[in-house]
Amino acid sequence: MRTSVATVCLSGGLVEKLHACASAGFDGVEIMDADLVGAYESPEEIRTLCERLGLTIDMFQPFRDVEGVDEQTFTDNLRRADAKFDVMERLGTDLMLLCSNAGTATIDDDDLAAEQLGRLADLAAARGIRIAYEALAWGRYVDDYRRAWRIVEKADRPNLGVCLDSFHILSRGHDPAAIETIPGEKIFFLQLADAPALDMDVLQWSRHHRLFPGEGDFDLTGFLGHVLRAGYTGPLSLEVFNDTFRQTAVFRTAAHARRSLTWLADRTEDAGRAPHAERLIAPQHAHGIDFVEVSGDDLHDLDQLLDRLGFAFRGRHRSKPVRLWTAGSARIILNEQLRLESPRLTAFGLIVDDAAAASERAAALGADPVYRRTYRGEVELRAVASPDGTEVYWNDDDPDASWVPEFEGGDTDAAFHGDVDHINVSYAWQDFDEAVLFMRSVVALDAEPVAEVPGPRGLVRSQVMRSPDRVVRLPMNLAPPTAPVPHRHVAVRVDDVVAVARAAREKGLDFLPVPDNYYDDLQARFALDAALLETLQGLDLLYDRDEHGEFIHFYTPTFGGVFLELVERRGEYDGYGAPNAPVRLSAQRQVSTWTDAKGPGAEGSSS
Template sequence: MRTSIATVCISGSLVPKLHACAEAGFDGVEIFEPDLVTAYESPEEIRTLAARLGLTLDLYQPFRDFEGVDDDLFADNMRRAETKFQLMQRLGMDLVLVCSNVATATIDSDDVSARQLRALGELASSYGVRIAFEALAWGKYVDDYRRAWRIVERADHPNVGVCLDSFHILSRGHDPSDIEKIPGDKIFFLQLADAPALTMDVLSWSRHHRLFPGEGSFDLTAFLGHVLAAGYTGPLSLEVFNDVFRQTDVRRTAAHAHRSLVWLADQVRRPGVSDATHHLTEITPPQAFDFVELRGSALDEIDLVLEQLGFTFRGRHRTKPVRLWSSGRARVILNEQRGNDRPTHLAAFGLEVADADAALARARELAAPPVFRQTHAGEQDLPATAAPDGMQILFNDNGPDPRWLDEFTYGDPGRADVARSIDHVNITQRWQDFDEAVLFYQSVLGLESEPPREVASPRGLVRSQVMRTPDGCVRLPLNVEPQAEEGRTQHVAFTSDDVVGLARTARERGLSFLPVPDNYYDDLRARFALDEAFVAELRSLDLLYDQDADGGFVHFYTRTLGDVFFEFVERREAYDGYGAAADAPVRLAAQR
């Protein structure tokens, strides 16, 4: 599998873009014309640099508004084209993208368009150039890849083929299965992009909201399967117009982009085309949270809160300044080694997996950076990687009792467990990192993404998307808080069989909950037909409640300590949500 990317996908000028693409592992690039026009380097210098970096120059693009025009305009278009072919010779490139006409077309005729493309192909052949004709989703007459292919068929020239772009096909709802009717050798190029499901004009959607594969709503796995089944053997290339990606760090975005292609190729495993794709190490989704790890400048406050919540102090690590609290399978590590210059924050979490070494191998295949954590003789070395935001993720082979627990000594005698496990870990992302995080957790950990939603807060809307295993044993809600908010508040939620009783006991121990306004409980009575005594009990303990057709949800929040707070949840019957619709806005307002 060869990978390529259009230089328009990433930020900066052309030379840094080429370096970033090479470092990320791409085999080639599409040269976006404005990137070359604004470069100070000559075409020959760009050609030499690409060769030195090991990059092929796969496609020069775009050439616009060519076909479907009268004779006078056609003659001028041929003049324009010849100058581009001469430029391409200097670049050492042999393939140019010709987009269907959106501006100057006046003749809606397949015969005319085919005749003009044939003439263009004949001119191109004299320069050793091929033409990849693409139907733009907003083309004046040609906006369907099937019509573009009919025109190419009629043109009947060896130097004229089609370019298939997933956005232009899937955004219009066109059936991609007919791609398999196109001979593979006439598919000259493939461009891939994902996108969120939006209701807006297709041009604005395309220019501002495309995403890398795995981040949107398109079924790119099926789409790519059809292209490969047709016999296409060229590079898998990305063409993603996105305002965020064109502002963020060029190297990081290039690595993010390459990860998306490697992941997508791994999804396509069709008979007869498996050799065209790269297969990642197979993993099963994580089976449970192993632990969460907090670091920061006020860990003593966390000790007190965990004591008030009923967790048991399990002791200190025998060689490191690290201590452990647990209840059931919910484990909280407080690490004094690093991060003391920051407020208390969530720095890492552990996952129980079927094969820790396989999980790490997959992470490295997807260019997730490895994490070194010092271990001494006789200590368990947990393989670790880092998420895009720096969150460390450690893998442990699933089993009844993790071996690393034996490294903690002088703990308290066990008390009755108030928590069963970690229910979910909520991780706040910077706005510019959100899509990258969604792809990371999907591709590296094998999590599924729930549909995104927005929650009202006092300073604007909070974008939220839950990444989870199918059985819900691992849940990672990812949030983007309004840009006006300072800090990146995160929280850990624990499951309990009796949140009401736990809250009452924690109150007696002096725990201060996040206060809930009385108005919430008046609204709760209106939303659900609840027993008045139950509502009064919720009110007296600052508990929140939600329910749906599958069951109920009782939960409470602690106050925020540094950048972290805790939540206890009781899922009654088959309730599978998070109380997001009504309870999250109350939490966000109270935390303000």
């Protein structure tokens, strides 16, 4: 599988972009005209650099607004094209991307378009240059790849073919099946981009919201299958216009982009459509949460919190400043060796069938391995770092028989049996899309549809990643760019959350306070039994219900950037209490305001 990427996908200058592409393992690049125009290096110097880096220049792009014009305008277009052919010869590339006319076309006539493209192709042929014609989704007259192909057929030049772009085809809702009617040798180039399902102007959608494969809602596996069955043998190339990627670190974004193509090619081969793709080890689907880890410089407040909730203190690690608390299969590690100033959720472990296979697949996808010092007799768990540094561990053994005995001096008697229901993680705006791809490709979780939750500082975007059996659930939150990154939390599922709440209250634990207005609204929505409503309000419990069951939960105070949630699912309720999220976000912000007003040392730390 040959891979390529358009330089427009990345931040920085052209030379820096080329170094990043080579470092990420791409075979080639599409040189964006604007990147070359803004570079101080000559086309010859760029050509030499690519040769030294082992990169082919697969295409020069874009050339615009050629066909469907009057003769005088077209004559000037040929002059423009001839000048760009000079540049291409200096670069050492023989393929130009020609976009369908979106600005100057005045004549809607396929015969004229074919005649003009044929004349352009003849001019290019004298230079040994090929033209790949692409139907822009916002083209003035040609906005459908099927029409673009008909025009290319009419023109009938050996050096004139089509460029297929997944965004331009799928954003318009065009059926990609007809791609298989195009001869493979006439598909000169393939550009790939994913995107979220949005209802907006297609040009703005394209310019600002394209994503790398695996991060959006397009069926790129099916799309790529059609292209390959048509006989296409060229590179798989990425063309992603995205405000985030053009601002983030170029080497990291290039590696992120390369991972997306590896994942897509592997999925396409799984569907029997890409026999030339490099194979990955089959994904290891997690069937349990091994542990969740919170790190910080001083975590004694969290020790007290877990004790009041009813967790059992299982002891201190025999060789590290790390403590373990458990309740059933819910295992929470408090790690003070990282010496973080503020507590935060830094790692979680997954139980899989083959940890070595999970680690090998992660390495093939470019994930960075994590090293932690272990001593003789201690279990060394395999791990990688996610884009923001959160560590993901794999274990294929029983935790109570493998690493848990390394903790000494505690007991096993928790006040209740619990399981980790979900781990709610949050990301800064520049990390979110990359994290979605990481969790989908490396951790082998499936993505549920995106939801938006109103908060006191704007809409919070939420996307749940989960294992196929829904045992592992990972809600991922993204706050507005100007808002702080949302706190992370661990949700522990229990059989009787009211009993757990009462016992914790008796031990002196205060929960996140819920306003009385919430309970007035709750009664209006659900007409709850008076006794149940009184219980909920008295304990600061939140409630939700749907046609499948009920959900009762409460939140602890926030410590640094982390808090806990205790939940009870009744019946077949499968959600996360989404209607209650705005109340929680508002309450946490209010408590933070109170705490800041009290000054350092106030209860609950900085929530």
